[in-house]
Amino acid sequence: MATWWQSGAIYQVYPRSFQDSDGDGIGDLKGIEARLDHLVALGVDALWISPIFPSPMADFGYDVADYCDVDPRFGTLGDFDELLAAAHARGLKVLLDFVPNHSSSAHPWFRESRASRDNPKRDWYIWRDPAPDGGPPNNWISDFGGSAWEWDAVTGQYYYHAFLKEQPDLNWRNPALRAAMMDVLRFWFDRGVDGFRIDVLWHMVKHAQFPDNPPNPAYRPEMGGMHAVLQLHSTDQPEVHAIAAEMRRIADGYDGDRVLIGEIYLPVERLMHYYGREAPEVHLPFNFQLIEATWDARHLAALIDEYERALPPGGWPNWVLGNHDRPRIASRVGERQARVAAMLLLTLRGTPTIYYGDEIGLADVAIPRDRVQDPRELREPGLGLGRDPVRTPMPWNDSEHAGFTSGEPWLPLGPDWSTRNVAAQGGDEASMLALYRRLLHLRRKHAALAVGDFRLIEAEGDVLAFERRHGDERIVVALNLGAEPQPFALPEGDVLASTRGGTPKSGVLRGDEGVVFLARPA
Known part of the structure; x- marks a missing residue:
């Protein structure tokens, strides 16, 4: 018999942009709770909430300062418990975003680690001596551009950050750090969370000797600085699989078919390893091929066939059209083909994940220079790498600020919000929203679509x-x-x-x- 995460559909909520309940222009947990009935009417089975933990917001929640609490911008632990109970009462599962590769530089662990070389938590992060010339230990590049190493004058070493300098990488080779992070999973599972999406899972372990990464022969400046080298030694190391397997054992120790979903941007043959070869790992290694695919029938057929053939015995497929990091499907293929794409997503074999707003055909929103928030765009401007255009507020109706907030939205709404909104499409049987509802209803009604x-x-x-x-x-x-x-x-x-x-x-x-x-x- 299929589990809920095999037969069901997952809906990603970007909490800053879903619904604001207190007028500060930023979405929050009470706002999500107020919109749960939209998800029920849509026909999804679970919501995945992007990070809600305390954070300085250098990378909007992906720089975590406390893994076991809620940022005041989003509410309180009590608000989360109420949201969880309200979702469960409606038959909805709730997944959180686990960010295990790095913390915030404001996390107490890092402050201790940075205090001195002999601090007990020094080895909870990745510290290295300078190269012989005094520069960074190797040529590794941050995914946000520039060196992935930051000099610390107080202790005379560099620390490693795969993303912003405010996001130091945790050292998963340290047993105490590993145990502390596994306790984070237990903390939220004990509260009743139904699973986790694990952020940048393939980044979590680095080569023990820190050799240089080889240059990328196909690199072009417009690709962004991170692509100047191939991440051979800084990602996808063999030791990460034992960590994923331990996470799986923890999840499997709870009742209710808890699920782990891994964010992994790798070629298909390497992606499959994260299902687990020696022991079960994540239930669903995210399959991002549709996000990156050429919109061509033969190309899509080939990648679908390759993916299906590559799945290990017992491995369940999954598909994604969009997320908080990539251009929206309506911008990639146009509004009419976005409807075709929705049908593809919701009828392929496997678990689909829907990004908030795609169900009403939201497109990328042009962000004026003085409204840019995303640190990636601020660090490498003009390359089109900014993620703000896909994180804009959800338009609910044609009232002021689209019913998202009574204040000023943290990012601007799309230009068509007064007509492209949930209320307007809810009563239109020809709308994108009606199509999504119809397709999700068919998945529930017909086993051939759900698990066939x-x-x-x-x-x-x-x-x-x-x-x-x-x-x-x-x-x-x-x-x-x-x-x-x-x-x-x-x-x-x-x-x-x-x-x-x-x-x-x-x-x-x-x-x-x-x-x-x-x-x-x-």
């Missing part, structure tokens, strides 16, 4: 078609990835959903049309 087998039927021209089957139930999904009509012979049966509404023409997919079809038994 997958078989590719066609990838010719602009048409991508596949079959989902469970027992005697057979569903065909046909997607036209182009704007022009394409021939496709649908089997005898009933149309369950179309991205364009109405009844498809016999033997033809209209431009930008996707169809879910229930085939009659042979």
